[in-house]
Amino acid sequence: MSSDNPNNASGPLDFVRxxxxxxxxxxxxxxxxxxxxxxxxxxxxxxxxxxxxxxNFGIAAENAxxxxxLRFDDTNPCKEEVEYVESIKQDVRWLGFDWADxxxxxxxxxxxxxxxxxxxxxxxxxxxxxxxxxxxxxYRGTLTQPGRNSPYRDRSIEENLDLFARMRAGEFPxxxxxxxxxxxxxxxxxxxxDPVMYRILHATHHRTGDKWCIxxxxxxxxxxxxxxxxxxxxxxxxxxxxxxPLYDWYIDALEIYHPRQIEFARLNLTYTVMxxxxxxxxVQGGHVRGWDDPRMPTISGLRRRGxxxxxxxxxxxxxxxxxxxxxxxxxxxxxxxxxxLNRTSPRVMAVLRPLKLVIDNYPADLxxxxxxxxxxxxxxxxxxxxxxSRELWIEQDDxxxxxxKKYFRLGPGREVRLRYGYFxxxxxxxxxxxxxxxxxxxxxxxxxxxGESPPDGRKVQGTIHWVSAAHARPAEARLYDxxxxxxxxxxxxxxxxxxxxxxxxxxxxVPRCWVEPSLAAARAGSRCQFERLxxxxxxxxxxxxxxxxxxxxxxKDTWAKIQKRT
RNA sequence: UGGGGAAUAGUGUAACGGCAGCACGACUGACUCUGGAUCAGUUAGUCGAGGUUCAAAUCCUCGUUCCCCAGCCA
Numbered sequence: 001m002s003s004d005n006p007n008n009a010s011g012p013l014d015f016v017r018x019x020x021x022x023x024x025x026x027x028x029x030x031x032x033x034x035x036x037x038x039x040x041x042x043x044x045x046x047x048x049x050x051x052x053x054x055x056n057f058g059i060a061a062e063n064a065x066x067x068x069x070l071r072f073d074d075t076n077p078c079k080e081e082v083e084y085v086e087s088i089k090q091d092v093r094w095l096g097f098d099w100a101d102x103x104x105x106x107x108x109x110x111x112x113x114x115x116x117x118x119x120x121x122x123x124x125x126x127x128x129x130x131x132x133x134x135x136x137x138x139y140r141g142t143l144t145q146p147g148r149n150s151p152y153r154d155r156s157i158e159e160n161l162d163l164f165a166r167m168r169a170g171e172f173p174x175x176x177x178x179x180x181x182x183x184x185x186x187x188x189x190x191x192x193x194d195p196v197m198y199r200i201l202h203a204t205h206h207r208t209g210d211k212w213c214i215x216x217x218x219x220x221x222x223x224x225x226x227x228x229x230x231x232x233x234x235x236x237x238x239x240x241x242x243x244x245p246l247y248d249w250y251i252d253a254l255e256i257y258h259p260r261q262i263e264f265a266r267l268n269l270t271y272t273v274m275x276x277x278x279x280x281x282x283v284q285g286g287h288v289r290g291w292d293d294p295r296m297p298t299i300s301g302l303r304r305r306g307x308x309x310x311x312x313x314x315x316x317x318x319x320x321x322x323x324x325x326x327x328x329x330x331x332x333x334x335x336x337x338x339x340x341l342n343r344t345s346p347r348v349m350a351v352l353r354p355l356k357l358v359i360d361n362y363p364a365d366l367x368x369x370x371x372x373x374x375x376x377x378x379x380x381x382x383x384x385x386x387x388x389s390r391e392l393w394i395e396q397d398d399x400x401x402x403x404x405k406k407y408f409r410l411g412p413g414r415e416v417r418l419r420y421g422y423f424x425x426x427x428x429x430x431x432x433x434x435x436x437x438x439x440x441x442x443x444x445x446x447x448x449x450x451g452e453s454p455p456d457g458r459k460v461q462g463t464i465h466w467v468s469a470a471h472a473r474p475a476e477a478r479l480y481d482x483x484x485x486x487x488x489x490x491x492x493x494x495x496x497x498x499x500x501x502x503x504x505x506x507x508x509x510v511p512r513c514w515v516e517p518s519l520a521a522a523r524a525g526s527r528c529q530f531e532r533l534x535x536x537x538x539x540x541x542x543x544x545x546x547x548x549x550x551x552x553x554x555x556k557d558t559w560a561k562i563q564k565r566t
Numbered sequence: 567u568g569g570g571g572a573a574u575a576g577u578g579u580a581a582c583g584g585c586a587g588c589a590c591g592a593c594u595g596a597c598u599c600u601g602g603a604u605c606a607g608u609u610a611g612u613c614g615a616g617g618u619u620c621a622a623a624u625c626c627u628c629g630u631u632c633c634c635c636a637g638c639c640a
Contacts, residue, residue, distance in 0.1 A: 075639090143568055198638085217638075242569080265633090324633095329591070335590060406601095
């Protein structure tokens with residue numbers, strides 16, 4: 001985890017870390033650094049949350065004695081579920097962060113919040129309002145016109161106290177009344193136009209059950225929750241900048257501890273969507289198989305796809321933190337992925353689209369055990385044995401009946417290296433009735449055992465992968481592409497919908513692949529590189545009889561690039 | 567025509583009045599038992615107009631463009 005710790009790099013601090021460092025310098029919080037990651041448990045975490053998680057937990061970890069809480073902002077019982085709480089905890093832990101025993105819930109503060117609401121009523125700073133939701137909107141005015149005072153704004157403190165108590169007691173139906181802060185209906189900042197503090201909601205909360213029928217609004221909860229937890233730096237996204245004056249107002253009116261709020265730009269990525277609303281729609285609309293569909297930008301989706309926590313952390317570190325509303329090229333994510341996977345993934349051979357290769361001069365009953373390097377980037381990963389025999393599977397793409405000059409693979413009369421095997425020269429090929437090549441014949445050179453160059457100094461341009469037909473294990477491969485066909489799926493013409501931009505080819509299932517026998521015992525979640533093809537990861541759907549692999553990412557493919565150009 | 571933010575290569579991000587740098591991408595080339603990886607190189611930028619200054623991405627003025635805000639969502 002140290003490699004992606006920005007403080008270990010000699011580079012400059014981002015503006016948030018700079019503020020923290022400055023506050024440390026002036027002793028503003030007596031040397032304390034205390035952050036928090038405050039998700040609402042109403043959906044699964046995505047890569048954008050990972051940026052926030054890395055920022056908050058990262059800053060805590062980089063500063064001596066620093067702490068980061070995990071707090072669920074669960075103030076809306078209608079949308080929140082335990083399933084989400086559990087998934088969020090799992091994802092944060094998987095990303096490599098630890099909140100120790102500091103797992104908090106805004107709902108744990110409901111009593112305190114209620115008491116504070118009463119305090120504001122007593123101070124004449126809050127009132128019970130009988131206006132309907134529509135009327136409140138009407139009274140609020142517009143962005144350019146001031147609002148009007150609610151006719152209930154000047155109720156006596158006693159009446160407000162009584163009404164609020166009866167709201168809590170359940171005497172009124174949902175929406176009948178609200179508790180509002182008495183601030184300024186003419187404020188230029190709309191958030192200050194007597195915002196609702198409490199609403200009536202006869203709903204069962206995932207933690208407090210039926211204890212409450214009134215629930216505090218997020219705005220009346222968040223700042224005080226940070227205050228209760230003695231957070232020093234409340235890091236949040238840009239859209240809450242407009243709310244800061246309101247949080248300040250509550251905290252000042254309540255005369256409680258004041259954290260410092262810092263806003264940064266949320267992460268956007270090309271070729272995907274990041275809003276919870278849209279992700280929910282993809283799930284509920286059946287456009288993907290679930291929150292953890294490997295095409296989803298959710299943490300669980302990325303995990304199932306084969307991303308490692310290190311790769312995600314590295315990405316979060318490299319994208320930086322700023323206030324500019326930006327969209328990061330998804331290729332940068334893929335770069336961080338490959339960088340990590342290249343270092344750590346064991347190499348293995350697998351054939352996705354099999355074509356039979358028969359080595360006519362190789363003994364029919366012979367099986368040789370060839371030595372293969374597990375990871376050229378990591379000598380300590382050692383070597384393994386792979387069986388070689390007369391009949392092999394090779395990739396259909398690795399043979400061309402009439403190959404162009406720059407094609408380095410197999411073609412009539414051409415010689416290639418079978419990786420860790422032998423040099424083979426194509427002597428013949430067989431076609432079926434549909435004119436498709438179904439079998440290739442070749443002869444091997446015994447002097448090239450293990451794939452070594454022969455004594456005559458002969459060289460080959462191409463090296464291809466293979467598996468022994470008699471020893472290979474069947475497998476299914478799921479190949480993924482971007483979920484959307486355009487960089488910004490949200491950019492749709494009038495009347496259009498972001499799902500119009502869904503990529504119909506984002507998933508390709510290749511059902512009949514062959515993988516080398518060493519993969520037989522591979523467990524769900526384990527990662528490897530199929531040589532020349534890409535990084536793959538065993539899917540939870542996998543069984544010993546039928547292995548299932550997700551393609552995490554392709555290898556960079558210069559040949560594909562050359563082909564694309566012509 | 568309200569308020570709050572933000573603008574630096576294609577993308578993301580540094581430079582805190584003193585040589586505009588890094589990463590990704592793209593493009594060359596070298597090397598290679600993965601057309602992988604690696605290495606070397608090329609490409610390309612301060613939103614605009616004024617001003618202050620020996621010196622401005624940075625400070626000032628006036629513009630332009632983009633984002634957020636009118637939930638009893640968070």
